[in-house]
Amino acid sequence: MVGGQRLPGGSSALVASMSAVGITNVRAGTRPGAEAAPWCNIKAKLRRAGLRPTRQRLALASLLFGRGDRHVTAEMLFQEAAQANVRVSLATVYNTLHQFSRAGLLRQIVMDGPKAYFDTNMTDHNHFLVEDEFALSDIPGAALRLESMPAVPKGYEIARVDIVVRLRRKV
Amino acid sequence: MVGGQRLPGGSSALVASMSAVGITNVRAGTRPGAEAAPWCNIKAKLRRAGLRPTRQRLALASLLFGRGDRHVTAEMLFQEAAQANVRVSLATVYNTLHQFSRAGLLRQIVMDGPKAYFDTNMTDHNHFLVEDEFALSDIPGAALRLESMPAVPKGYEIARVDIVVRLRRKV
DNA sequence: TTACGTGCAAATAATTTGCAGTCCC
DNA sequence: GGGACTGCAAATTATTTGCACGTAA
Numbered sequence: 001m002v003g004g005q006r007l008p009g010g011s012s013a014l015v016a017s018m019s020a021v022g023i024t025n026v027r028a029g030t031r032p033g034a035e036a037a038p039w040c041n042i043k044a045k046l047r048r049a050g051l052r053p054t055r056q057r058l059a060l061a062s063l064l065f066g067r068g069d070r071h072v073t074a075e076m077l078f079q080e081a082a083q084a085n086v087r088v089s090l091a092t093v094y095n096t097l098h099q100f101s102r103a104g105l106l107r108q109i110v111m112d113g114p115k116a117y118f119d120t121n122m123t124d125h126n127h128f129l130v131e132d133e134f135a136l137s138d139i140p141g142a143a144l145r146l147e148s149m150p151a152v153p154k155g156y157e158i159a160r161v162d163i164v165v166r167l168r169r170k171v
Numbered sequence: 172m173v174g175g176q177r178l179p180g181g182s183s184a185l186v187a188s189m190s191a192v193g194i195t196n197v198r199a200g201t202r203p204g205a206e207a208a209p210w211c212n213i214k215a216k217l218r219r220a221g222l223r224p225t226r227q228r229l230a231l232a233s234l235l236f237g238r239g240d241r242h243v244t245a246e247m248l249f250q251e252a253a254q255a256n257v258r259v260s261l262a263t264v265y266n267t268l269h270q271f272s273r274a275g276l277l278r279q280i281v282m283d284g285p286k287a288y289f290d291t292n293m294t295d296h297n298h299f300l301v302e303d304e305f306a307l308s309d310i311p312g313a314a315l316r317l318e319s320m321p322a323v324p325k326g327y328e329i330a331r332v333d334i335v336v337r338l339r340r341k342v
Numbered sequence: 343t344t345a346c347g348t349g350c351a352a353a354t355a356a357t358t359t360g361c362a363g364t365c366c367c
Numbered sequence: 368g369g370g371a372c373t374g375c376a377a378a379t380t381a382t383t384t385g386c387a388c389g390t391a392a
């Protein structure tokens with residue numbers, strides 16, 4: 001397996017780097033049905049999840065689920081909402097992300113950065129992470145398989161296995 | 172104390188939980204040579220890493236590497252230093268952890284919690300993580316193998332692969 | 343109507359930084 | 368002695384909370 005190196009820290013251009021890195025071609029991207037989710041579906045989705053379809057939730061869900069798989073931070077979604085002329089507070093964005101997460105509509109991505117990333121892709125998959133840039137992209141579940149599983153301690157069961165393939169720019 | 176609503180088990184319970192969980196049996200634990208590191212070795216270790224062996228660094232390194240593999244947060248190490256009558260500021264603990272990390276003596280563990288965990292075990296291995304408790308334990312590298320590796324985007328190479336097996340208490 | 347949601351601002355948590363003073367080489 | 372290191376406190380960043388008000392059922 002790949003040996004351990006260390007992870008230099010620090011970053012600044014977080015949002016910008018996502019697209020600037022040019023690895024978006026690897027994203028699982030458009031799963032069938034993922035992007036074709038009109039309003040009524042979103043409303044139903046929220047209701048099914050036991051969440052009251054308020055204006056803010058509908059708007060945020062629309063931004064989140066309306067265009068394929070996405071990796072967002074609270075700050076990113078907040079900015080996006082502002083650009084789309086949706087009036088929401090940052091606190092509501094945080095709350096909503098966690099509510100969606102708890103309701104099974106989103107998943108928080110395992111990261112060692114300072115910010116929390118959420119993933120709209122709930123299917124079995126993993127992530128590439130470009131070190132120092134916090135640029136994320138999906139690895140389809142089928143592309144990465146475990147050969148063996150360690151013995152699980154008594155009284156516990158496996159909830160999930162998260163795999164992060166850390167990339168570094170080749171010199 | 173720590174993460175708000177759905178993260179039971181505050182920071183005070185962190186140290187305790189590690190052993191209370193009863194999964195310490197899975198820890199890689201005492202690799203040969205890992206715990207038998209007297210002062211002079213630590214001094215040499217720091218020097219080899221290009222770090223000036225100051226009193227604080229020696230003391231922190233001693234706490235970190237003196238007793239087998241460990242998973243620590245800055246806060247934990249700070250408390251430990253205080254108990255050992257080592258006078259260091261929390262800021263210095265943070266700085267030192269990152270310096271050690273950059274120097275290849277420590278590794279930051281990939282987590283989605285609010286705190287940064289550092290691992291003194293630099294060998295190839297992965298982690299169990301008990302959800303909602305942030306209790307960590309090692310999985311020996313050999314116990315978990317990848318069957319296939321996805322295509323890496325052009326211009327990048329794999330720095331490391333981190334695998335987190337998330338556990339939940341069985342009902 | 344009424345309980346659930348939301349906005350705002352203030353609170354908290356984790357971490358970093360600036361700078362004067364300290365200590366290793 | 369000089370530059371690397373440290374301590375402290377203040378600054379920053381990320382996130383949560385309390386409470387008055389709004390709004391979907």
